[in-house]
Amino acid sequence: MKTDHNKNIETLKQLIDSKDFIPNLSVDCTIFGFHDGILKVLLLKYHDLDLYSLPGGFVFLDEDLRDAAARVLFERTHLKDIFLEQFHTFGRMSRTENNVHKTLIQNKGLDVTENHWILQRFITVGYCSLIDFSLANTFPDAFNETCAWFEVDKLPQMAFDHDRIIRSGLEFLRDNIDTQVAASNLLPEKFTMKDLQSLYETILGETFRRNNFQRKILSMNMLERLEKLYDGSANKAPYLYKFIEKYHSKSKPYTFLEEDFI
Amino acid sequence: MKTDHNKNIETLKQLIDSKDFIPNLSVDCTIFGFHDGILKVLLLKYHDLDLYSLPGGFVFLDEDLRDAAARVLFERTHLKDIFLEQFHTFGRMSRTENNVHKTLIQNKGLDVTENHWILQRFITVGYCSLIDFSLANTFPDAFNETCAWFEVDKLPQMAFDHDRIIRSGLEFLRDNIDTQVAASNLLPEKFTMKDLQSLYETILGETFRRNNFQRKILSMNMLERLEKLYDGSANKAPYLYKFIEKYHSKSKPYTFLEEDFI
Numbered sequence: 303m304k305t306d307h308n309k310n311i312e313t314l315k316q317l318i319d320s321k322d323f324i325p326n327l328s329v330d331c332t333i334f335g336f337h338d339g340i341l342k343v344l345l346l347k348y349h350d351l352d353l354y355s356l357p358g359g360f361v362f363l364d365e366d367l368r369d370a371a372a373r374v375l376f377e378r379t380h381l382k383d384i385f386l387e388q389f390h391t392f393g394r395m396s397r398t399e400n401n402v403h404k405t406l407i408q409n410k411g412l413d414v415t416e417n418h419w420i421l422q423r424f425i426t427v428g429y430c431s432l433i434d435f436s437l438a439n440t441f442p443d444a445f446n447e448t449c450a451w452f453e454v455d456k457l458p459q460m461a462f463d464h465d466r467i468i469r470s471g472l473e474f475l476r477d478n479i480d481t482q483v484a485a486s487n488l489l490p491e492k493f494t495m496k497d498l499q500s501l502y503e504t505i506l507g508e509t510f511r512r513n514n515f516q517r518k519i520l521s522m523n524m525l526e527r528l529e530k531l532y533d534g535s536a537n538k539a540p541y542l543y544k545f546i547e548k549y550h551s552k553s554k555p556y557t558f559l560e561e562d563f564i
Numbered sequence: 565m566k567t568d569h570n571k572n573i574e575t576l577k578q579l580i581d582s583k584d585f586i587p588n589l590s591v592d593c594t595i596f597g598f599h600d601g602i603l604k605v606l607l608l609k610y611h612d613l614d615l616y617s618l619p620g621g622f623v624f625l626d627e628d629l630r631d632a633a634a635r636v637l638f639e640r641t642h643l644k645d646i647f648l649e650q651f652h653t654f655g656r657m658s659r660t661e662n663n664v665h666k667t668l669i670q671n672k673g674l675d676v677t678e679n680h681w682i683l684q685r686f687i688t689v690g691y692c693s694l695i696d697f698s699l700a701n702t703f704p705d706a707f708n709e710t711c712a713w714f715e716v717d718k719l720p721q722m723a724f725d726h727d728r729i730i731r732s733g734l735e736f737l738r739d740n741i742d743t744q745v746a747a748s749n750l751l752p753e754k755f756t757m758k759d760l761q762s763l764y765e766t767i768l769g770e771t772f773r774r775n776n777f778q779r780k781i782l783s784m785n786m787l788e789r790l791e792k793l794y795d796g797s798a799n800k801a802p803y804l805y806k807f808i809e810k811y812h813s814k815s816k817p818y819t820f821l822e823e824d825f826i
Contacts, residue, residue, distance in 0.1 A: 324587070324588045324589075324687070325586070325587050325588070326586045326587070326589065326625075327586075327588065327589060327687065361655070361687075363588075363684075363685065364657060364685075365657070366655060366656050366657050367653065367654075367655020367656070367687055368655065368656075370655075388652065388653060390650065391629065391650060391653045391689050392629075393623070393628060393629020393630060393632075393689070394628050394629070394630075395626060395627070395628050422625075423625065423626075425586070425589065425623075425629055427653050427655070
């Protein structure tokens with residue numbers, strides 16, 4: 303435990319002293335998790351504070367912006383090749399006014415000068431991802447003591463404007479539900495209409511009549527109807543469906559890597 | 565002319581020497597203009613180069629990101645309170661590899677050190693606006709000799725990845741055409757279905773059957789039907805429509821300011 307503590311302080315020192323990042327810019331990921339009819343979002347809890355934040359990080363001077371978001375996602379979940387989409391850049395001066403970084407650094411017994419880059423105003427680019435939270439492990443970083451899933455309508459106290467970013471990410475997810483669901487690999491390759499409806503209902507937070515949902519989703523020509531799911535009672539067996547090729551994710555299915563990435 | 569030249573060099577020097585901007589970050593505006601069935605985009609032509617760019621600029625350290633985009637729009641058009649929406653942030657390393665800034669600075673007989681902030685990699689936040697180009701004047705900045713409207717399918721040679729940004733902005737405009745048209749104040753308060761169809765067809769670059777367009781647009785419940793447009797031949801007089809309140813732009817109608825803003 304003590305060793306962890308010292309290692310965290312060392313990592314923090316390295317971060318603070320680094321000159322490898324673009325100043326004033328960060329990325330934040332709203333990683334939504336779906337499983338068994340529940341929609342959650344992945345949050346980090348800061349050390350020694352009753353305050354949570356989205357998985358986020360800085361962008362290396364020689365790193366593509368999107369790669370920075372994918373790196374953050376990987377660092378917190380060890381998942382690679384996940385469908386990840388940028389949805390908005392948050393750039394109000396006021397968003398970083400309550401300087402959380404300063405408190406965190408001081409709590410660790412460290413100190414930085416007033417005009418240090420880490421205490422300055424940050425503009426953050428928001429990315430959105432949708433995964434199966436039962437399949438993902440989570441890994442806190444040096445700033446944080448836990449990394450865990452929270453139901454989207456039961457959020458704890460959030461740092462910065464991260465509650466606003468989550469609302470905005472959720473709105474993006476809902477506005478783009480067809481693309482997001484098709485590309486997220488959340489369902490098995492073949493699934494029933496009931497599976498798909500349950501996923502839509504959970505993400506949208508509303509319920510649909512079975513017939514209405516089926517008619518609407520089929521009218522979008524995203525699905526291919528396959529054989530029936532044989533379960534012994536042939537009459538009631540539901541059809542299986544799959545997404546037609548062009549709506550499939552360009553991403554590979556989840557890749558889990560064990561080795562340390564950082 | 566000579567005085568202009570000297571003034572431009574002075575402005576450039578001030579820009580280069582400034583420490584008031586966020587490093588590595590810019591905003592670029594795809595300002596689309598509609599008039600009489602033609603869709604154009606506003607472009608700047610660099611001095612002494614056959615190369616064009618979007619109206620863009622840097623973000624002051626103490627300026628909200630959105631205000632920076634509105635400032636750029638104002639500086640190039642002297643228009644205020646225009647509906648302006650962020651659509652994407654472009655963050656590939658490669659986007660600023662062909663360092664146009666260096667060429668421009670050297671062409672003016674100025675010089676900067678290799679690691680100067682203006683020669684570094686830039687991440688840019690794209691904003692989109694839709695206005696009536698017949699109503700807007702345009703004003704080049706110190707980098708540029710002209711600021712003028714180009715048809716979206718006849719673009720000249722663009723700097724950086726600005727052709728990609730225009731394509732992306734156009735896609736955003738088309739994907740969000742209902743909101744964008746309703747909020748853009750392009751039509752008079754009361755308009756005919758034909759006026760609206762013409763606007764949609766121009767932006768989307770396709771034609772619709774009159775009945776199909778009318779049925780689809782009315783099914784969206786965005787319009788309120790008003791009295792007929794009386795033109796003497798009552799039988800054929802078309803109905804007038806207006807957007808219902810909640811789809812109206814939050815922006816005021818165009819405000820033209822004469823005084824210099826910068």
